[in-house]
Amino acid sequence: MNRLNVTLSQGSWGGSALRRFSRSTAAMLLCVVVVGYVALGIASSGSFFEGPSVRVFLQYLATPILIGLAQMVALCVGQLNLAVGALGGFTACLMGVLMADHGVPAGVTVIVGLLTATAIGLATGVAIVGTQINGFIVTLATMTILLGAQYRLTGTRTVDGYSRTLRDFGTAAPLNIPLVFVTALVAAALLAAFMYRTVAGRRLLAAGGNPLAARLSGISTDRQIVAAHTLSGLLIGVAAVTATASLPGVNRSVGGDWLLPSFAAPIIGGVALTGGSIAVLGTVLAAFVTRLIDAARAQFSLDPSWVNLLIGLVVLGTVAGGRLHQTRLEKSATTDGAVLPQTGGAQ
Amino acid sequence: MTTSISPPDTVPEEKAATHHMPFWVNQRLGLLALVIALSVLFGVLRPAFLDQQLVLFPLLRDIATLTVVALAQMVALSVGHMNLAVGRMAAFGAMFAGLGYDRLGVPMQVGLLMCLAAGAAIGAVTGWLIARTGVSSFVVTLAMDFALLGLVSLMYSSLTDDAAFTTHPAGIDALRSYSLADICAGPICGSPAVPQIAQFTVLAMLALGFLYGCTRIGRELLLTGANPAAAELSGIPTGRRVLLAHTLSGLLAALAGFMAAAGTGTFRASIGDDFMLPSFLGAVLGGTLLTGGVVSVLGTLLGTALVGVIRKGLDLLGVGLESLNIYLGCVLLLALSADRIRTVVSYRKVVRST
Numbered sequence: 001m002n003r004l005n006v007t008l009s010q011g012s013w014g015g016s017a018l019r020r021f022s023r024s025t026a027a028m029l030l031c032v033v034v035v036g037y038v039a040l041g042i043a044s045s046g047s048f049f050e051g052p053s054v055r056v057f058l059q060y061l062a063t064p065i066l067i068g069l070a071q072m073v074a075l076c077v078g079q080l081n082l083a084v085g086a087l088g089g090f091t092a093c094l095m096g097v098l099m100a101d102h103g104v105p106a107g108v109t110v111i112v113g114l115l116t117a118t119a120i121g122l123a124t125g126v127a128i129v130g131t132q133i134n135g136f137i138v139t140l141a142t143m144t145i146l147l148g149a150q151y152r153l154t155g156t157r158t159v160d161g162y163s164r165t166l167r168d169f170g171t172a173a174p175l176n177i178p179l180v181f182v183t184a185l186v187a188a189a190l191l192a193a194f195m196y197r198t199v200a201g202r203r204l205l206a207a208g209g210n211p212l213a214a215r216l217s218g219i220s221t222d223r224q225i226v227a228a229h230t231l232s233g234l235l236i237g238v239a240a241v242t243a244t245a246s247l248p249g250v251n252r253s254v255g256g257d258w259l260l261p262s263f264a265a266p267i268i269g270g271v272a273l274t275g276g277s278i279a280v281l282g283t284v285l286a287a288f289v290t291r292l293i294d295a296a297r298a299q300f301s302l303d304p305s306w307v308n309l310l311i312g313l314v315v316l317g318t319v320a321g322g323r324l325h326q327t328r329l330e331k332s333a334t335t336d337g338a339v340l341p342q343t344g345g346a347q
Numbered sequence: 348m349t350t351s352i353s354p355p356d357t358v359p360e361e362k363a364a365t366h367h368m369p370f371w372v373n374q375r376l377g378l379l380a381l382v383i384a385l386s387v388l389f390g391v392l393r394p395a396f397l398d399q400q401l402v403l404f405p406l407l408r409d410i411a412t413l414t415v416v417a418l419a420q421m422v423a424l425s426v427g428h429m430n431l432a433v434g435r436m437a438a439f440g441a442m443f444a445g446l447g448y449d450r451l452g453v454p455m456q457v458g459l460l461m462c463l464a465a466g467a468a469i470g471a472v473t474g475w476l477i478a479r480t481g482v483s484s485f486v487v488t489l490a491m492d493f494a495l496l497g498l499v500s501l502m503y504s505s506l507t508d509d510a511a512f513t514t515h516p517a518g519i520d521a522l523r524s525y526s527l528a529d530i531c532a533g534p535i536c537g538s539p540a541v542p543q544i545a546q547f548t549v550l551a552m553l554a555l556g557f558l559y560g561c562t563r564i565g566r567e568l569l570l571t572g573a574n575p576a577a578a579e580l581s582g583i584p585t586g587r588r589v590l591l592a593h594t595l596s597g598l599l600a601a602l603a604g605f606m607a608a609a610g611t612g613t614f615r616a617s618i619g620d621d622f623m624l625p626s627f628l629g630a631v632l633g634g635t636l637l638t639g640g641v642v643s644v645l646g647t648l649l650g651t652a653l654v655g656v657i658r659k660g661l662d663l664l665g666v667g668l669e670s671l672n673i674y675l676g677c678v679l680l681l682a683l684s685a686d687r688i689r690t691v692v693s694y695r696k697v698v699r700s701t
Binding site for chain 2: 080131132133134136137138140141142143145146147149263264267273306307308309310312315316319320
């Protein structure tokens, strides 16, 4: 608080905002992204800066950004969404089967896919609020159901004979910037505007930050939980569209490896698991970082397991480092009472 | 065997209240009835279900392994934490056992000890990180899952040619295929349906039942889970209890990894890939609370058994693999909703009668 007052009294708003940004997680991540990208470019003797490399890099960045944002929306009301990968995979397979086997045009399919994902998100939210069962368990159950449904839709085959239009959308890249990546950025911008500028968005954050206070001030936390899961479902639907558009085909393994990255992006980006905070820019940048690790792996042709190991260590380092930083701040500030260590954790 | 933090014999009011609760509220009794009813149903529909050697033996072996996995999750849940890395800790432990057999040529028991020590060590590291940094266990174990997933695959691919240790020490094949029928006391032999590997499960259940039911440390673990702040204020070293819970969780996960490896005969990186869902299913269906403070050792066995029986029964009824998960997810939701309804109804009855 003191520091904030000092910066405010010093004067210009722009200066203080810039200073605050320079201390934030997003700024640190931005540095990591820039340094990592340049280092990778130098290591590949410049070929990483060329058009095709940039295009491929950005094309496969769209899905991680969107699933990270979908998880972030669930986290902001203090919920977890374990069904991210299963719902995304199911929606992608549904769209693939609709187009390839039933000849539904691409436009209609995309709308059906988005609506289905949103409806399943809504149903999950209603189930959580209606039964009062922990959201962790409900999404675990929906994950199981959706995995089964996805397998039932496609079986062991790979659906790849689908619409040219969607494929063109997936590979189109004016100025080497893929349209799917632009879609992800637009979704992120819309989400940021919704969260930071609208009443409904602020309600979500209020319900996540302090459910009791939110309820006392007339906000239905139940409704916010349903809204968050619905929005999460919609974002997963968009992720499924980008995945279907850019992948060569969809099968039952689509979405299988989405769950862990979906948590990694918001956590590295600085979102608290307890709810009430979001970081759209941080999440997008964190998705960049994980993609960079993947690109570096491909560049040096290492075992894919290195990616998991490194991402795990990065997340562990981020949380431990952030916590140590916080304790140092607490120690330097004068506190009146003894502060109890926070040990309860599942929620 | 359910242990909650307030023992009824020291709190008279609560004892009176539990007397008013109708018997069908008891979750474990319901689970037991459900498991028996379903087994009979599947047995009638498909007599092959009751085949001791071909169906019941592998079923019980799976249940024995998954019960240990669910117990590993239960221990973490008892302090209000989660362990998302159960599967990977199992793979990590099993890797050390396989390494011992393949490279060092150790006997089976020493390999098992190495496996347990590795599991306990990785669990302790996790617990230490959580207790020291205060970061949510969900994040730390998730990151640990990532890290171990990478580490275990890397070690297997660098140490072995075909990503698996296939050396069989003396005794491990016996562990896989022997049942109680191989133990005879005079003319009376045991049932061929009960695998010998279940001895580990029984041991783990007895040890945990004793820990949570009879010891001070067990009570302190539960209190830490129920209310960390209150536990800290009453002089319980909550940090150390969290560390202990995660160490135990890692140890049990490694034991499950060893059992799974002994069951399939090879030590490979994919051990434990499908452990996470059953671990939560077994513990939660058995009555362990996600919020901490309440555990049920026997319930965990029954919950795991229920899932195992349903899976096997549907499989025999010809429900394809692709639909199995749909039914399992629905069963999970129904079971928990039913439980919730039962609690609410019985609570209303108690309130009305008093």
